[in-house]
Amino acid sequence: MGQSGVVTTVAIVLAAGAGSRFSGPSHKLLSHIGGVTVAGRAIDAARMAGIGAVVVVIGAIDLPADVTAGCLVVRNPKWADGQATSVQCGLDAAREKGAEVAVIGLADQPFVTPDAWRAVAGSTSPIAVATYDGVRGNPVRLHKSVWPLLPAEGDSGARDLIRLRPDLVSEVACEGSSADIDTQEDLDSWT
Numbered sequence: 001m002g003q004s005g006v007v008t009t010v011a012i013v014l015a016a017g018a019g020s021r022f023s024g025p026s027h028k029l030l031s032h033i034g035g036v037t038v039a040g041r042a043i044d045a046a047r048m049a050g051i052g053a054v055v056v057v058i059g060a061i062d063l064p065a066d067v068t069a070g071c072l073v074v075r076n077p078k079w080a081d082g083q084a085t086s087v088q089c090g091l092d093a094a095r096e097k098g099a100e101v102a103v104i105g106l107a108d109q110p111f112v113t114p115d116a117w118r119a120v121a122g123s124t125s126p127i128a129v130a131t132y133d134g135v136r137g138n139p140v141r142l143h144k145s146v147w148p149l150l151p152a153e154g155d156s157g158a159r160d161l162i163r164l165r166p167d168l169v170s171e172v173a174c175e176g177s178s179a180d181i182d183t184q185e186d187l188d189s190w191t
Helices: 038-049 083-096 114-121 144-149 159-164 184-188
Strands: 009-015 053-058 072-075 101-106 127-132 135-143 169-173
Touching: 009 038, 009 083, 009 114, 038 053, 038 101, 038 114, 053 083, 072 083, 083 101, 083 144, 101 114, 101 144, 114 127, 114 135, 114 169, 127 159, 135 144
Parallel strands: 009 053, 009 101, 053 072, 127 169
Antiparallel strands: 101 135, 127 135
8 A cells, every 4th residue: 555545556548559450641649539639638538537647658659748748658669569568568667656556548549538547446356447338448457466467468458367367357337438549430430
């Protein structure tokens, strides 16, 4: 426990991927919805949740300084090896900050609300997963006791662990949407 018995939590936003399925004029994370970049909306929600320091893991592209203002930006040199490497980079930063809990979300999910981040962070389960109308999504809360169980490589963050260890998992019903922006069509449906 941190000072005063409070659990130290870090929000981690994964923003390292190439976005190779997106055919727009720029990287999907730099595309705009309502005048704000996709990544900016996702990072703002994590920041506004106020659950702790915000770590942004980058790789394929840099994000503008105004998008990551107030965040610890960590570069994943192995981003092309899959999402697990970005999760590990984020967890390394969480360890350095003395965190006991990491709440992980994705920068291409601009409709996850600050309330969803707070609700998931507030769980006491080793792994807590946001649900939207009964469907699992992000963010995901991971207590430090499960960090060693996460893959170090591949394209699965916590998904396989969640599937293999349902005894560690609780679901947290959330408002909003974990819809992601992977293609130009995804973006067009929201703009």
